[in-house]
Amino acid sequence: MFLALKEIKHEKLRYGLIILMMFLISYLIFMLAGLALGLAEENTQAITSWDAKSVVMNKTSNISLMQSILTKDDLKNAKVGKNEAYLGEIPVVAKAKGHKSISAQFLGIKKSQFIYKDQELLAGHLAKKKNEVTADEAFQIKGYKLGDKIKLGNSKKKYTIVGFVKNAKINIAPIIYGRLATWKELHPGIPNLVASGIISKNANYKYNYKNAKTYGIKTVINKLPGYTAQNLTFEMMIGFLFIISLIIIAVFLYILTMQKMHNFAVMRAQGIPSKTLVAATIGQSIILVVTGVVLSLIAMFLTNLAMPKSVPMDLSPAIIIAGCAGMLLMGIIGSLIPIRSILKVDPANAIGE
Amino acid sequence: MTVIELKDVKKTYGKGSAQVEALKDINFKADKGEVVLIMGPSGAGKSTFLTIAGSLRQPTSGSVMINGQDISNYSAKQRNNLRLNEVGFVLQAYNLVPYLTVHEQFVLVDKVKKQNNLSKADLQKLFEDLGIGNLLKKYPNELSGGQQQRGAIARALYANPAILLADEPTASLDSQNIEEVGKLFKKLAKERDKAILLVTHDPRLKQFADHIYEMMDGQMTQEK
Numbered sequence: 001m002f003l004a005l006k007e008i009k010h011e012k013l014r015y016g017l018i019i020l021m022m023f024l025i026s027y028l029i030f031m032l033a034g035l036a037l038g039l040a041e042e043n044t045q046a047i048t049s050w051d052a053k054s055v056v057m058n059k060t061s062n063i064s065l066m067q068s069i070l071t072k073d074d075l076k077n078a079k080v081g082k083n084e085a086y087l088g089e090i091p092v093v094a095k096a097k098g099h100k101s102i103s104a105q106f107l108g109i110k111k112s113q114f115i116y117k118d119q120e121l122l123a124g125h126l127a128k129k130k131n132e133v134t135a136d137e138a139f140q141i142k143g144y145k146l147g148d149k150i151k152l153g154n155s156k157k158k159y160t161i162v163g164f165v166k167n168a169k170i171n172i173a174p175i176i177y178g179r180l181a182t183w184k185e186l187h188p189g190i191p192n193l194v195a196s197g198i199i200s201k202n203a204n205y206k207y208n209y210k211n212a213k214t215y216g217i218k219t220v221i222n223k224l225p226g227y228t229a230q231n232l233t234f235e236m237m238i239g240f241l242f243i244i245s246l247i248i249i250a251v252f253l254y255i256l257t258m259q260k261m262h263n264f265a266v267m268r269a270q271g272i273p274s275k276t277l278v279a280a281t282i283g284q285s286i287i288l289v290v291t292g293v294v295l296s297l298i299a300m301f302l303t304n305l306a307m308p309k310s311v312p313m314d315l316s317p318a319i320i321i322a323g324c325a326g327m328l329l330m331g332i333i334g335s336l337i338p339i340r341s342i343l344k345v346d347p348a349n350a351i352g353e
Numbered sequence: 354m355t356v357i358e359l360k361d362v363k364k365t366y367g368k369g370s371a372q373v374e375a376l377k378d379i380n381f382k383a384d385k386g387e388v389v390l391i392m393g394p395s396g397a398g399k400s401t402f403l404t405i406a407g408s409l410r411q412p413t414s415g416s417v418m419i420n421g422q423d424i425s426n427y428s429a430k431q432r433n434n435l436r437l438n439e440v441g442f443v444l445q446a447y448n449l450v451p452y453l454t455v456h457e458q459f460v461l462v463d464k465v466k467k468q469n470n471l472s473k474a475d476l477q478k479l480f481e482d483l484g485i486g487n488l489l490k491k492y493p494n495e496l497s498g499g500q501q502q503r504g505a506i507a508r509a510l511y512a513n514p515a516i517l518l519a520d521e522p523t524a525s526l527d528s529q530n531i532e533e534v535g536k537l538f539k540k541l542a543k544e545r546d547k548a549i550l551l552v553t554h555d556p557r558l559k560q561f562a563d564h565i566y567e568m569m570d571g572q573m574t575q576e577k
Contacts (some may be wrong), residue, residue, distance in 0.1 A: 002464055003450075010452035128363065263450060269409060271437025271512070272465055347436075348409040350444055351400050351520055 003276070004284035015288065018252055022292025024300070025245045026327050029238060030300045033319045036234030039313030042169045043227045046047075046107075046127060047217065049167040050115055053203035055220045058198070059213035063223035065089040066105075071192040074212045083202050085113035086195035088183030092152040094135075096161075099144055104136075105173045106152055108183025108195070115199065119177060123164030127178060135165035136174035141309050151345045152176070155186060171224050172312075229324030235346055249334035253285055257338035261345055268347035277342050293324050355418075356515045356548040357406060358382040362415035364401050368430050375401040377571040380416070383548040388538050390563055391552045392569030399552045400520070402568065406550060407440050407518045408432040420515055431568060441509030443519040444454070448505035449493040456489040458508045471511050483507050483537065498525035510541065517549045518542070523558065537563035 008015045023057050042147075056078070061068035080086065088108030095101045100236055109115045111128075119126060119134060123144045135144065139161065144150075149158040158201050159178060168175040184193045198207065206214050222228050264277050300315060364376040368435055377397050378487040383389045393399050404410040405417060405542045408424055409432070416425045419439055427435065442448070462470060471479065483503040493501055502522060509517055519538070523531045539561045551558060559565060565576040 002461065003453075006405075006457060007452040207569070238518055266444065266448060267450065268433070269407070269436065269444070271433055271435075271440075271443050273433060273437075276465055346409075348404045350442070351407075351409065 001039045001281035001283045001285075002286055008281075008284065008287060011295045018256075018288050019292050019295070021248065021252070022289050022331075023295045023328070025241070025248070026293045026296040026323065027299055029241055029245070029327065030296060030319070030323050032238050032241065032304070034232060034304070034315045034321055035311075036238065037137070037316065037319055037348045038314040039234075040231055041174065041314050042172045042312045043224050043230075044221050044321065045167045045169040046175055047170065047221060048342045049120065050118065050199055051201050052199045052217050054200045054205045054214050054216055056198040056200070056205075056212050057208050057220075058211045060211065061267050063220055063254055064225070064296040065196045065220075066091060069131070069187070069190065070194050070195055070212055071195060073192060075194050075207075075208055076197070078198060078212070080198060081111075082114065084198050084200045084205065085115040086110055086180055087115060087197055088180050088193075088201050089170075089185060089196045090186050091173070092176070092186070093182065094139075094152055095151045096144060096148045097151045099148070100142065100270055101138065102142060102144075103173055104139075104176050105170050105262050106176045106178060106183060106186065106300045107170075109177055110180050114201070116127040116177070119163075120167055122164045122166050124161070127162055130179060130181070131157070131159050132162045133159045133176050133182075134165050134168075135161050135176050136168035137164050138167050138169070138174035138310070139176075140164045150176075150188065152182075157185070161214075171227070183314070215345035242330060245327070246330045246333060249285070249289075250337045253281070253334045254338045254341075257281060257341060261341070263351065264342060266348055268345055269350035274345075276342050277345075278339055281339065281342060285331045285335035286328065289327050293327050294336070297324075354385050355382050356420060357405065357550075358418040359409045359412075360416045360418070361533060362412045362417065363577050364398075364404060364405060364410070365413045375571050376405065376412070377572075381406075381566060381571050381573060383516070383550060383564070385546045385548055386542050387563040388542045388549045388551065389556055390562040391550060391568060391573075392554065392556070392559075392565060394554070397568040398571040398573075399431075399568050399573075402573070403518055403520055403550075403552050405529065406516075407442060408435050437512060438469070439515050441512060441514040441517045443502070443505045443509050443517065443522050445521045445524050449501060451493050454490050454492055455485065455496075455504050455507075458504070459511050462508070462511050466512055469513050471513055476507075476511060479507055479510060482540070499527075499530040499533075502526065502530075503537075506537070506541070510545065510547070514549065517547050519549065519551045519553075521553055521555075522551055523553060523555045528557070531557050 057065060057068040058070055090106050092106045093102055093103045122137055144161060146161055148161050151158055170192050180195060187193055208214055304313055304315055359379050359381040362376055362379040366373045391399055391402060405412050412425055416423050424435060446468055453461060483506060484508060485500060485503050488496060488500055488514055523534055528533060535558050538549050541547060566573050
């Protein structure tokens with residue numbers, strides 16, 4: 001570390017620029033990863049908050065709660081215990097006087113079941129009356145207030161927002177929780193409706209009868225519209241970014257090492273062991289990467305503070321640890337590439353033979 | 354006492370018709386306390402001699418004895434150890450690590466060689482002899498050619514080697530400094546009991562030498 005630190009201290013501009021490059025790469029990685037995770041999280045937020053493990057849906061719905069409709073006939077033999085809850089889902093446009101329209105998902109639920117009870121209130125209270133609803137915090141962020149009366153789509157009825165809840169987004173859209181009866185009213189002309197599906201906290205819950213079929217939660221999440229494609233896109237971007245980072249870091253370290261070959265030859269002629277030079281090279285790249293990553297984390301933290309709440313950004317410890325470990329690994333691999341050249345340096349070159 | 358001796362040393366490069374014989378049956382020796390000059394024109398084999406004598410390369414045939422040990426078949430690691438402990442180099446340029454201050458050059462030696470380096474008092478005396486005591490916080494690029502050369506000599510002697518090899522030590526010096534460096538080598542050889550081998554073009558160093566060897570086309574002859 002002695003040689004590594006002394007060289008960085010002496011060549012401030014050169015190593016400052018390399019640290020800047022490491023900073024920009026890791027900042028970009030954290031930004032993309034944070035946004036990817038934020039978006040993914042907004043897709044599945046509500047499902048995660050319900051702790052759902054399996055879902056019963058109409059087998060012709062293409063595993064989409066929005067498309068699924070289950071009738072009394074389909075659910076004739078269904079056993080709904082304390083770990084199960086009926087859920088009716090329908091996309092709506094919510095509108096209140098003086099506020100902009102918001103595309104949302106109306107979820108009809110039963111007061112006696114866990115989805116209703118598990119709502120995480122931020123303000124107000126849970127809906128108790130027929131015309132009351134609770135809404136995701138996105139409504140509050142967009143200026144909606146407790147007591148605002150909203151219309152859902154073409155329905156002429158108005159519903160009062162009595163509470164704002166968190167972790168209530170599905171497929172990125174904010175949720176409005178209301179009565180299952182209201183969900184039925186939003187499907188006029190369809191007889192014997194019960195729900196879109198049954199949500200169960202039990203991974204082994206099975207109910208397959210007539211049009212009803214049980215799916216595992218992973219299958220349901222992966223079939224959320226756009227979810228898999230969006231995650232794959234981000235994963236590819238981050239993956240390629242890591243590969244490009246590795247190449248850039250390796251090229252920089254290789255050029256740096258090549259520029260120092262004469263110094264290495266002189267030191268080898270003076271009897272400085274190769275392992276000292278190898279350790280200095282690896283140590284130096286670790287210092288550069290760690291400094292760049294720490295600076296990018298600080299910048300990321302400040303960016304997160306300045307970012308509007310509507311931007312989905314999730315900087316979980318897992319993402320931070322994975323990003324740091326990835327960058328460090330890239331740095332170490334990059335520094336290993338010129339090691340062979342260091343080991344093969346001919347001390348006789350110091351003589352200028 | 355003989356510190357370094359080369360017996361019938363040959364060094365060839367390349368193979369077949371491209372083979373070049375850089376050193377031909379070299380016989381050479383130097384004792385403690387002596388300044389030995391190796392002179393000759395470019396291409397005579399001086400640098401090749403230096404790489405063999407300094408254990409940077411192995412001879413094709415013949416033997417190289419340092420402190421009575423035959424090092425001809427030493428492994429790269431053994432030769433590295435030998436250079437660290439027994440051989441000091443003063444090279445033409447870039448002899449000092451550019452991003453270390455003069456003082457830090459000695460710290461680096463301490464990091465890799467924990468024993469038998471000069472004591473603090475001895476090092477201080479060496480700085481005084483070399484006149485570089487006030488330059489310890491300077492980087493090599495802040496020093497003149499002569500100051501760099503003296504810093505490099507101090508660096509080479511700090512590890513307390515038996516032999517000091519200098520490659521064109523006066524190449525970047527003016528006449529006055531050449532005289533000073535010549536006297537300095539003479540003084541260091543006598544006072545510190547070192548064998549000092551100077552590879553040079555410069556005839557002005559002859560007056561400080563105990564022995565002079567002339568090299569021509571890979572062959573070495575001793576001047577009477």
